[in-house]
Amino acid sequence: MTTIAYLVAGFAIAALGGLAVLPLLKRLQFKQHAYEDAPETHQKKTGTPTMGGVLFALAMLPLLATSHDALAVAMLSLVVLCALVGFVDDMIGIRAGRNRGLRARTKFLATALIAVVFLREISDSTRLFPRDVLFHAGSYALIVPHWLWLLLGILAVTGTIHAVNLTDGLDGLATGTMLPPLVVLAALGFAMHVHAGWIASLLGIGACLGFLVYNRHPAKMFMGDTGSLALGALLSGVAILEGEMLLLILIGGVFVAEALSVILQVSYFKATGGKRILRMSPLHHHFELGGWPETKVTLRFWAASALLSLLGWVLVR
Numbered sequence: 001m002t003t004i005a006y007l008v009a010g011f012a013i014a015a016l017g018g019l020a021v022l023p024l025l026k027r028l029q030f031k032q033h034a035y036e037d038a039p040e041t042h043q044k045k046t047g048t049p050t051m052g053g054v055l056f057a058l059a060m061l062p063l064l065a066t067s068h069d070a071l072a073v074a075m076l077s078l079v080v081l082c083a084l085v086g087f088v089d090d091m092i093g094i095r096a097g098r099n100r101g102l103r104a105r106t107k108f109l110a111t112a113l114i115a116v117v118f119l120r121e122i123s124d125s126t127r128l129f130p131r132d133v134l135f136h137a138g139s140y141a142l143i144v145p146h147w148l149w150l151l152l153g154i155l156a157v158t159g160t161i162h163a164v165n166l167t168d169g170l171d172g173l174a175t176g177t178m179l180p181p182l183v184v185l186a187a188l189g190f191a192m193h194v195h196a197g198w199i200a201s202l203l204g205i206g207a208c209l210g211f212l213v214y215n216r217h218p219a220k221m222f223m224g225d226t227g228s229l230a231l232g233a234l235l236s237g238v239a240i241l242e243g244e245m246l247l248l249i250l251i252g253g254v255f256v257a258e259a260l261s262v263i264l265q266v267s268y269f270k271a272t273g274g275k276r277i278l279r280m281s282p283l284h285h286h287f288e289l290g291g292w293p294e295t296k297v298t299l300r301f302w303a304a305s306a307l308l309s310l311l312g313w314v315l316v317r
Contacts, residue, residue, distance in 0.1 A: 003190075006062065006199055010206020013059040018052065018214050022221050025049035030094055032222050048219060051090045052211065053227015056234070057083040059207035063199060071196035074121040075237050079200075081114045082161060082233035086225035101225065108158055111229065115157035118237060119150055133243030137316045141243065156245050161232030163255035166262055166282045167301075168228040170294050171217035173284060175208050176302045178231050180309035181251040182208070185238045188316065197241040204234050217295050244316065251312035254305045258282045 025031075032050040056079070063076040089101035102110075123131070123146070132149040135142045144152070168174035182201045189198030208231075214221040223231075232255075239248045249256055265281035279289040287297045 014210025053223030086229035164232035
């Protein structure tokens with residue numbers, strides 16, 4: 001398949017699949033429950049079908065066409081298994097009638113175990129990939145001991161997954177923010193002949209574009225943790241395959257900022273006995289409460305993601 005074919009495949013699975021998934025989610029009463037602590041304007045989102053992120057897992061199925069490539073199978077397994085953890089999380093929240101599913105530490109442990117399996121699979125693969133490389137640019141490569149690569153790989157997968165999960169709070173925010181870093185990784189994978197990374201990125205780009213048909217403001221369908229965990233697994237997994245684990249910090253800078261905003265807010269709140277740095281965390285809520293319309297926040301975050309990804313591309317090329 002060509003570049004265009006993989007893009008079209010990802011788009012078609014998400015866009016056309018959504019025609020079947022959306023009414024199914026409505027019929028099964030899989031509906032979003034807005035966070036109690038979210039801005040008041042988010043209460044109107046209650047009742048919107050959620051768990052549409054299953055489309056991202058389905059969009060990775062064309063990787064089976066490259067089943068002779070162990071890295072492609074490992075990549076597919078990582079995304080699908082993390083989506084499954086998100087699915088369980090969403091189901092618990094739906095049945096409880098509130099936006100609370102698995103405990104954060106339970107999700108962290110589950111995704112860490114999946115990350116270990118993924119890292120062992122690609123380590124044992126006979127196919128070439130940038131083993132034990134954290135970052136490379138041109139002829140330069142930062143290589144570390146295998147045990148450190150494994151440890152940082154686990155942190156990269158779990159950290160990215162939960163950062164994307166935190167970013168998924170506005171219509172189209174996480175979906176659109178994911179596009180620029182995936183474009184960079186697709187280009188790098190093609191240049192490096194890392195077929196599993198290149199194909200997975202293209203399928204992800206197509207799927208995100210297809211999902212935006214339903215997820216753009218005003219959203220008709222949310223991805224839920226099913227989708228955000230799948231996307232986080234996709235982004236981190238491809239970066240690891242291409243030896244660009246550290247590049248994630250730059251091209252995924254919006255996700256990093258969202259996660260740091262929560263960590264700093266909570267830490268400062270506990271240290272000062274109730275004071276806050278931000279109006280609300282994650283960061284997108286801070287701007288909402290500052291008077292920015294939801295669409296303005298989303299577009300500005302998309303632009304920031306595009307700029308950071310462009311800087312990342314310039315850095316590695």
